[in-house]
Amino acid sequence: MRRFTLLAVAIVSACPAPPPEPPGDEGEGEGEGEPVPDSTEELPFATWPCDRLDAFPHALTSTVTPLLLHFRRADERAEAERLLGYLEEGWRLEIDELGLAEPLPDTTDDGGYGCGEDERLDVFLWAGHEESFVDVVAERAATATEDYATMMVVDPYGPYGGDVLRCTALHELHHMSQAALDWWDAAVVYEMSATFVEDTVAGCHDSWEFALEEIQESPELPIDLDDGYAGWFMYGQALYLVFLQQGVFDGDSAFLAQMWQGMPSPAGEDPDYQDALDALLAPHGMSFLDTVPRYARWRWYTGARDDGAHFARGALYPEVEVGSVDATGPTSIVVRPALLGTSYLAVSGEGSVTLDVEGVPAGARVVVQALPGDAADGDVLTLPAAVTLPRTLAVTALPDGPTDVDARSTAPLALTVRLTR
């Protein structure tokens, strides 16, 4: 499968960019004898660069990683050195220090190579391509799991280059690492995880936080929705991993490497990333599903509602969409969260009302929270419940019983929130 891995970068990044490390030795045919001629032909967008090594006649070899960086023209050398420096830094931060899996060499079972002329991992600097992505070139057929070697394309002159090239490089490198373990899990985990790495390992914030607008506008959608790359939803859900890091794992990002180690499986089979999280969360007394309402609570403490006790950058995050209802008299309103989604409802009025939720279908259950709580940041209500107004309600729909990310409905429910005096 070619899982297309676009990286979102719409805002100029303010992430710190230390000077790149010096590149390794002169690559492939350079540094001795006649200079290598440039390739200047226009390459069609759909060109598979592994099939056109002749169009990338220049190369840089990394002396500290198994990366080989191909480029087309001698005057691209400075950008090639910058990109290779970032990838080497990313390798150190993500693989050596955080413990994410080392990308697989691209040897094939028949003794050949998935790309290029040796087992090194090929990176193509492709000016004018505009996009940046990682794709698979060789599977380990001897294992039953979906483990692959990869190649990478980066355009340092396109929208994901320039000031955000470092963010892009560290994001894409994580895709290489993902493929070494499991290239066929739930779609959301790939961009969610790579964007989280961009945020927490690379220190890049502005390069992705624009994507939060999309998820905060639609909290009723499942947090694990596969939007088919229609927008930035799967990138914005990096917020869920930021929540786990800050709200569950005491600021430690090591859980990410452990999650990936727990994911390998044959295509379409368990464990998926949610199963892997179940195992990691058990010592914390919760399951993956238990984190969904907790995450819903954190998402409300954003923007002007940030209280300094939730997301570290919560004041800068867009506020989650909240509907409203006036409960001066008896009233009811229909909310439509999908399973693993949350509808927020600001209830105005005075005094106390009795709250209940009707229309919960078989196979579903709801968790209703009052925000803020009477004595803490939120109260989980036992229905029917007395609620003092005004108050915001977070109505989270969850599956009741066994559930799986690959089989769960993403359709909205129709739940009636009834408020009586």
Ligand SMILES: [Ca+2]
């Ligand atoms: Ca290779």
Ligand SMILES: [Ca+2]
């Ligand atoms: Ca395999």
Ligand SMILES: [Ca+2]
């Ligand atoms: Ca899996």
